[in-house]
Amino acid sequence: MTNLFEAIKKIADQNPEGFTVQLPDLSWVTSGYISAYKETQNCFGDEGLTKALEHALSHNNIVGGWKNEDNKMFYFDSSKTFDSLDEAIKFGLENEQIAIFDLNTFREIKL
Amino acid sequence: MKGIEKLNLSNDKKKLLDKSEISFKRFARIYFEVLRCNGIEVVVKVWQLDNPAKKYLSAKELIDRTKGVFSGIVPDDLKINCRPVPYEPNDLRSLTIDDVKKDLDHFGLKPKDLVKLLDIDKSSLSLILSENRELSKANRAMFYYLIKYLTVSFNEKHAFSGLNHAHNFI
DSSP, X not given: OHHHHHHHHHHHHHOTTOEEEETTTOOBOOSSEEEEXXXXXXXXXXXXHHHHHHHHHTXXXXXXXXXXXXXXXXXXXXXXXXXXXXXXXXXXXXTTOSEEEETTTTEEEEO | OBTGGGSOOOHHHHHHHHHHHXXXXXXXXXXXXXXXXXXXXXXXXXXXXXXXXXXXXXXXXXXXXXXXXXXXXXXXXXXXXXXXXXXXXXXXXXXXXXXXXXXXXXXXXXXXXXXXXXXXXXXXXXXHHTTSSOOOHHXXXXXXXXXXXXXXXXXXXXXXXXXXXXXXXX
């Protein structure tokens, strides 16, 4: 967990625009429809990363983040990918998301 | 989002635009900037940078994604005009002699044609193409921009007159 925490912090520092990686190998997630879990909304800083990481490890092993340029804080989340658009939309709505993202075509799907 | 202050929108709608941009930036390295808004149209620059997925959208796709972000947020009677800038990989640094040879083949060019096109001596060119002389930065740039020029010229000529052979340039 400590190693993953440090490794993800490093990825975050190198990718302030954002990143989404699969655990534990830290490979980039590049396909499917992706939606975040509501439990990891507003997770920021070290505490936020710990929460998102713990959630990801006990759910779908996907963690990501981006730097908020307004307050310069890093925000983290735990996410899930889907092959089916219908399932992704259902999950997104259940998790109170305003949109999901299609990683195959780089298209935002507003909910 | 850059230039968002130019839009006469509620804070809630501006937040929605910002959230969209965060997703596009995070997942696709796609960025938006509102260039101007005059009540008739909103002009948005959209561009993509290199991204970990190595997927790049065309100008048409960038326009489509921009309209997807702004429609439903800006008033329906406001025309959304886009200025797309697709990502162009900088392949200058990675150009090899093999790449050069493939491109020359593609254009049907022989070493003697290059001698004429580039005004360089035949022996120097032979050394480079046979990889007995290392490809210098200057030579790499020379080949890179020659191929770029040939590609653009070829496409233009091909489009207008149906010419399909690079010897038309020599």
